[in-house]
Amino acid sequence: ILNVEQSPQSLHVQEGDSTNFTCSFPSSNFYALHWYRWETAKSPEALFVMTLNGDEKKKGRISATLNTKEGYSYLYIKGSQPEDSATYLCATPSGGSNYKLTFGKGTLLTVNP
Amino acid sequence: GAVVSQHPSWVICKSGTSVKIECRSLDFQATTMFWYRQFPKQSLMLMATSNEGSKATYEQGVEKDKFLINHASLTLSTLTVTSAHPEDSSFYICSARAIETGGHYEQYFGPGTRLTVT
Numbered sequence: 374i375l376n377v378e379q380s381p382q383s384l385h386v387q388e389g390d391s392t393n394f395t396c397s398f399p400s401s402n403f404y405a406l407h408w409y410r411w412e413t414a415k416s417p418e419a420l421f422v423m424t425l426n427g428d429e430k431k432k433g434r435i436s437a438t439l440n441t442k443e444g445y446s447y448l449y450i451k452g453s454q455p456e457d458s459a460t461y462l463c464a465t466p467s468g469g470s471n472y473k474l475t476f477g478k479g480t481l482l483t484v485n486p
Numbered sequence: 487g488a489v490v491s492q493h494p495s496w497v498i499c500k501s502g503t504s505v506k507i508e509c510r511s512l513d514f515q516a517t518t519m520f521w522y523r524q525f526p527k528q529s530l531m532l533m534a535t536s537n538e539g540s541k542a543t544y545e546q547g548v549e550k551d552k553f554l555i556n557h558a559s560l561t562l563s564t565l566t567v568t569s570a571h572p573e574d575s576s577f578y579i580c581s582a583r584a585i586e587t588g589g590h591y592e593q594y595f596g597p598g599t600r601l602t603v604t
Binding site: 414415416 | 520529530532535579590591593598
């Protein structure tokens with residue numbers, strides 16, 4: 374069973390602030406790291422999938438980095454907006470043909486206007 | 487992007503009854519779908535892997551006779567909670583797997599079903 378940890382569990386920021394949070398995962402037998410954004414009452418939305426050490430991906434104001442050697446990924450949001458309020462999940466697959474994902478508990482971000 | 491629907495979004499049932507939840511991939515075919523369960527303040531926990539045309543694979547500790555999974559077509563998987571009890575009250579969410587450009591897999595999620603058993 375993989376251990377995926379996310380921190381912090383929740384945070385509140387003001388509109389316009391930049392913020393970041395962490396996902397830790399086992400560095401051994403690493404295959405990929407997924408980030409999802411989950412708004413209340415909606416489906417989790419895939420943000421990024423990262424595979425290579427040193428990867429950096431960007432989607433608008435959101436970016437993510439990956440360190441597979443030490444087993445962590447950071448998600449950054451620049452100039453947070455109220456619509457960024459959501460739970461951000463990370464997950465890593467156990468490998469094999471089924472590609473089963475193990476999720477962290479998520480970071481709940483609230484952006485106050 | 488790929489869309490997955492899930493129905494119903496919430497359901498209340500009495501103890502002892504069965505409830506069926508449907509998961510559909512609307513714009514792509516999915517040979518593999520997954521069913522997750524989430525308890526408050528916990529992570530999504532994989533219950534089972536649903537493969538089209540074959541039996542589902544259940545995770546350790548998940549009763550296959552209690553949580554019946556059927557994946558009869560490339561766009562539909564169903565989860566039936568049989569003889570539901572209050573402890574089955576939870577949030578159930580499905581995902582459908584797709585192969586993305588570059589060869590890696592991505593999972594597209596439904597919006598989930600809140601089940602309350604009274």
